[in-house]
Amino acid sequence: MSSASFFSPAALASRRYTAPGVLGRIVAERAQDYAGAAFVPTAARPRARRFHAALAAGGLQLIAEVKRASPSQGAIAALDPVQAALSYQRGGAACLSVLTEPRHFDGSPQALIDVVAAVQVPVLRKDFVVHPAMLQEAADWGASAALLMVSVLGEDTGEYLQLAHHLGLDALVEVHDEAELDLALAAGAEIIGVNNRDLRTLEIDLGNSPRMIAHARARGYEGLLVAESGYRTPQDLQSVRSAADAVLVGSSLAGSGDLEAAARALLAPA
Numbered sequence: 712m713s714s715a716s717f718f719s720p721a722a723l724a725s726r727r728y729t730a731p732g733v734l735g736r737i738v739a740e741r742a743q744d745y746a747g748a749a750f751v752p753t754a755a756r757p758r759a760r761r762f763h764a765a766l767a768a769g770g771l772q773l774i775a776e777v778k779r780a781s782p783s784q785g786a787i788a789a790l791d792p793v794q795a796a797l798s799y800q801r802g803g804a805a806c807l808s809v810l811t812e813p814r815h816f817d818g819s820p821q822a823l824i825d826v827v828a829a830v831q832v833p834v835l836r837k838d839f840v841v842h843p844a845m846l847q848e849a850a851d852w853g854a855s856a857a858l859l860m861v862s863v864l865g866e867d868t869g870e871y872l873q874l875a876h877h878l879g880l881d882a883l884v885e886v887h888d889e890a891e892l893d894l895a896l897a898a899g900a901e902i903i904g905v906n907n908r909d910l911r912t913l914e915i916d917l918g919n920s921p922r923m924i925a926h927a928r929a930r931g932y933e934g935l936l937v938a939e940s941g942y943r944t945p946q947d948l949q950s951v952r953s954a955a956d957a958v959l960v961g962s963s964l965a966g967s968g969d970l971e972a973a974a975r976a977l978l979a980p981a
């Protein structure tokens with residue numbers, strides 16, 4: 712693994728993750744939830760790289776998100792996570808994302824565990840990772856990947872990325888602006904997600920992903936790129952269709968009433 716001392720109890724107790732705005736409140740709550748959580752890394756697990764492989768299949772792949780609520784929309788739909796996941800899988804999703812954050816996204820660990828048991832496609836743990844125990848949980852719950860947010864982890868992103876790999880997980884390393892992209896590249900991210908939503912203000916700019924993807928490629932990045940948030944129609948996907956490897960979509964699918972048809976319709980050529 713990386714530096715074992717980086718995740719020692721003393722180091723963890725002295726480290727604080729903060730962020731401005733809406734994101735900051737959620738990060739503070741998650742840090743409180745895991746304050747003092749035990750973390751003893753298990754032996755290295757082989758990396759199956761299933762999440763990575765599914766996104767690298769060619770064309771624009773769909774990561775469909777099981778999302779019952781969000782800070783920007785409140786309640787979206789009282790989805791049964793397993794039924795939603797199976798619908799997405801039938802609709803052609805290459806991977807699934809399952810929220811495990813309980814207060815603002817109405818997610819839960821059990822939703823992730825149940826979905827992993829029910830589907831064949833790889834599953835991402837979607838949460839605000841602020842403690843290494845959250846990656847251990849993701850691996851123990853059967854996730855293939857976990858989200859790492861550069862807006863939260865900053866310079867520590869590389870250490871968390873190495874821990875994820877040590878535990879056998881792929882990581883979706885999320886950025887929003889150029890400064891965060893630089894950190895993700897320096898950390899050695901293999902999968903970079905560009906969020907169209909500014910998590911401080913919750914505002915969406917669908918121009919952000921194509922812009923940042925172009926920056927990443929101009930810097931010589933050859934890894935996978937995922938466009939995230941705010942997509943509702945096949946037309947919305949035009950700007951990333953040939954540039955991104957995948958698109959991450961939650962709210963518009965989850966609130967559609969027919970998740971399978973909505974996933975299929977989104978993937979249809981515009």
Ligand SMILES: O=P(O)(O)OC[C@@H](O)[C@@H](O)c1c[nH]c2ccccc12
Pocket residue numbers: 776778837838839885906939940941942959960961962963
């Ligand atoms: O619901 P949308 O707009 O389709 O977005 C999905 C996903 O990108 C969004 O849920 C998300 C992106 N990054 C996050 C970080 C934490 C929580 C949620 C997210």
